[in-house]
Amino acid sequence: MKVEDIRIGVVGLGLMGSSIVAALLVAGHQVVALAPVSYDAQEAPSKIGRQLELCQQAGMIKNNPSFYLDRLTISEDYDLLGACSIVLECVIEKIEIKAEVYHKITSVVSSKTIIGSNTSAIPISVLQEKVAHPERFLGVHWAEPAFMTRFLEITCGKLTSADCADHIFTLAHHWGKEPTLLKKDIRGFITNRLMYAVYREIFHLLENNVAKQEDFDKAFRYDAGSWMTLMGLFRRMDYMGLGDYAAIIDQLFPELSNSEKVPAKMQEMVQTAAKGIHNSKGLYPYVHGEADQWDEAFASFNNEIHQLAAEYPAGKVNDYLISGKNYQ
Amino acid sequence: MKVEDIRIGVVGLGLMGSSIVAALLVAGHQVVALAPVSYDAQEAPSKIGRQLELCQQAGMIKNNPSFYLDRLTISEDYDLLGACSIVLECVIEKIEIKAEVYHKITSVVSSKTIIGSNTSAIPISVLQEKVAHPERFLGVHWAEPAFMTRFLEITCGKLTSADCADHIFTLAHHWGKEPTLLKKDIRGFITNRLMYAVYREIFHLLENNVAKQEDFDKAFRYDAGSWMTLMGLFRRMDYMGLGDYAAIIDQLFPELSNSEKVPAKMQEMVQTAAKGIHNSKGLYPYVHGEADQWDEAFASFNNEIHQLAAEYPAGKVNDYLISGKNYQ
Incomplete structure (x- = not known):
């Protein structure tokens, strides 16, 4: 068909x-x-x-x-x-x-x-x-x-x-x-579970005054962001050579947050009916018109990363082989 | 100076x-x-x-x-x-x-x-x-x-x-x-802690046969990857409107992995001296010459995402204001 x-x-x-x-x-x-x-x-x-x-x-x-x-x-x-x-x-x-x-x-x-x-x-x-x-x-x-x-x-x-x-x-x-x-x-399926695992840790670090909110964002944008779309998580480990992961896991897993509580900052957002860019009240301050700027930036960025992703499909070995299942 | x-x-x-x-x-x-x-x-x-x-x-x-x-x-x-x-x-x-x-x-x-x-x-x-x-x-x-x-x-x-x-x-x-x-x-500083929080959960899901390894990579590449470099984590929450996070945290945090152990798959990597693309033994199979392809792809992707990131600096409000601290 x-x-x-x-x-x-x-x-x-x-x-x-x-x-x-x-x-x-x-x-x-x-x-x-x-x-x-x-x-x-x-x-x-x-x-x-x-x-x-x-x-x-x-x-x-x-x-x-x-x-x-x-x-x-x-x-x-x-x-x-x-x-x-x-x-x-x-x-x-x-x-x-x-x-x-x-x-x-x-x-x-x-x-x-x-x-x-x-x-x-x-x-x-x-x-x-x-x-x-x-x-x-x-x-x-x-x-x-x-x-x-x-x-x-x-x-x-x-x-x-x-x-x-x-x-x-x-x-x-x-x-x-x-x-x-x-x-x-x-x-939570896959993505929500993985992202909420990150959220649990990032709120823990924020609450412990390890760094400023925008510094956490920068770290994720420019570190993970620089390989994420190309590789994903497991491929990244292979790319990095696997050598250090077990040792770091052994040191770090026991130190990561296991919190089950909604972070105070997020409770505050709920209590103040903050809706981020949608009502200019959120984790960051917003000036008039900034919501539109973020919408435009996201539409434009999304277009660019969508095209960029097309140039770097998954490795050949792991590509889903669609031939033979074509609908045409 | x-x-x-x-x-x-x-x-x-x-x-x-x-x-x-x-x-x-x-x-x-x-x-x-x-x-x-x-x-x-x-x-x-x-x-x-x-x-x-x-x-x-x-x-x-x-x-x-x-x-x-x-x-x-x-x-x-x-x-x-x-x-x-x-x-x-x-x-x-x-x-x-x-x-x-x-x-x-x-x-x-x-x-x-x-x-x-x-x-x-x-x-x-x-x-x-x-x-x-x-x-x-x-x-x-x-x-x-x-x-x-x-x-x-x-x-x-x-x-x-x-x-x-x-x-x-x-x-x-x-x-x-x-x-x-x-x-x-x-x-672990910021990035390692955040990434190892993700690793803890992703190995947990892999060990429970929720999906195939490459599907986890795809989910992260194409979901998180589509906004990561533009926004980071906290800005993303503001962009999405904050509304659902507290409720989902309440449901999901208690279900996330709190494991302190090195995952079996990663122990196996250590025991078999797997070095990923570097010795063609890793979480994924590799064919001859594939390591070089990944190196080339990463160099090229990195160049592109580096340029893309330059077009989307942090929001004005949160930009580090370098004026007045210029060295020139």
């Missing part, structure tokens, strides 16, 4: 949902976008149009945005999902709301239609219990902006079939992703 | 030492390079010459490599360090050898000469005990390749004077660095 003939449904058109719609359109799919919230349905066309313009500016698409928009249906009517072989859910992180959405989806689609959730907080095995024919349900977790990041985390719940996961894993390469496949449904 | 008039000594001309020499030459300094190992003294001129050529190719220097090499003295004679106001030590990570080197340095320099160590393993406060006038001693920790990375970790020992640390911190901006200043001498 050709990618252009695969029709994908997306339910939920907030920030993430509309960004996923743009990613799927750019990949060549026909997309049915369901907006459970009417406001989102009105906003979605112009929002997705702008995202496609960004893709055009970045040289990611061959045709004009209108070509892709013609392949998109936006509606509040779940019946239109009936012809979709894949439906991706991106509604808010509330189990009862998601369960209701799954009920509406499964009422109109075939029992073979794959249903994916973009959740980053709720275990897939928990959500799976709410879905008829749960073997076709899995986590499909995108990074923002979905149309310009290579990350995609595919997570199997306890009941997810291997075929279902393989299908999305293979297709994801056609979406321009470098997908990761989690065979076990662990809380 | 002009940068060109500041004479810096570098003791130890291995991989790191010669790379630091190149970085200081490019910054405009006069450099006296001491080679305690004769073999290194013979190899150093061509090695440093090649590094300067890389800088030229990357558009980092205005003059030819020969211009900078004319400002370099390579010798085995410690007396030549006498006119240096800063001496950086980059010999092997053995306390007794470093102590001997410090004794030779302090015998010929003024009591005000700043002495820095590139150690990444030995606490600065421990090394400081081996140095006469210990208030002028501190950690000056570079990332490889020193002439093309923005990272520099400056660490105070218990006895280091604030003036001494400030002096190097300010000067580091003239070296093209985004330095971090550690006011406390903690084991």
Whole structure:
């Protein structure tokens, strides 16, 4: 089956949902976008149009945005999902709301239609219990902006079939992703667990006045940042020669923070309703207009790192061999 | 005092030492390079010459490599360090050898000469005990390749004077660095602690068969990698809006690995004398010639990310304000 003939449904058109719609359109799919919230349905066309313009500016698409928009249906009517072989859910992180959405989806689609959730907080095995024919349900977790990041985390719940996961894993390469496949449904998946391991240590060091907040950021930006996108963690160890790691692990692991508590600084953020750049209250001070500057900087940086990553794919030995699994 | 008039000594001309020499030459300094190992003294001129050529190719220097090499003295004679106001030590990570080197340095320099160590393993406060006038001693920790990375970790020992640390911190901006200043001498400094916190969790997930090794690498490369160099950790939280962190911390911190043990996989690496790309035995398999490919890829990627980072300096609010502290 050709990618252009695969029709994908997306339910939920907030920030993430509309960004996923743009990613799927750019990949060549026909997309049915369901907006459970009417406001989102009105906003979605112009929002997705702008995202496609960004893709055009970045040289990611061959045709004009209108070509892709013609392949998109936006509606509040779940019946239109009936012809979709894949439906991706991106509604808010509330189990009862998601369960209701799954009920509406499964009422109109075939029992073979794959249903994916973009959740980053709720275990897939928990959500799976709410879905008829749960073997076709899995986590499909995108990074923002979905149309310009290579990350995609595919997570199997306890009941997810291997075929279902393989299908999305293979297709994801056609979406321009470098997908990761989690065979076990662990809380936080991979990236959140790894990042929160870093957060636990960095708040510990901050609370002990080891350095200033901005110095921690600099250290991560210019040390880890200088090899991260090229190598990842295990490859980096091989590159560095492996020699010292065991000895340093032996010294350092026992000294790292094992805290289970929310750090005081983060509690303070919650209590003061700080939303970072979004309300100019956060870990850093913000001046008027700075939020927009960060948004622009991120969009631009993301475009550049996206292109840079394309020049340095994973080592040949470890590349996922897509030949033979091509959809074309 | 002009940068060109500041004479810096570098003791130890291995991989790191010669790379630091190149970085200081490019910054405009006069450099006296001491080679305690004769073999290194013979190899150093061509090695440093090649590094300067890389800088030229990357558009980092205005003059030819020969211009900078004319400002370099390579010798085995410690007396030549006498006119240096800063001496950086980059010999092997053995306390007794470093102590001997410090004794030779302090015998010929003024009591005000700043002495820095590139150690990444030995606490600065421990090394400081081996140095006469210990208030002028501190950690000056570079990332490889020193002439093309923005990272520099400056660490105070218990006895280091604030003036001494400030002096190097300010000067580091003239070296093209985004330095971090550690006011406390903690084991592993910042970056190692943060990275080993990630390693602890990633080995835990690997041992529990959550995903394949290469999938962990992909997740870090394409998720963290897509914002790391732009933002660092705390800025990222502000950018994301802070809202969910406290709740996720509350759920995840208690589930993260608190292991103090060297992971079985890493023990196996030690037992089989695996040195990664350097002897084609490591966490990944390697084919003949692949080590060279990784070296080339890293040199090239590093050049690109170095340039990319220059376009996205830290937010204005948090920029280190160097005006008024200019050496020119």
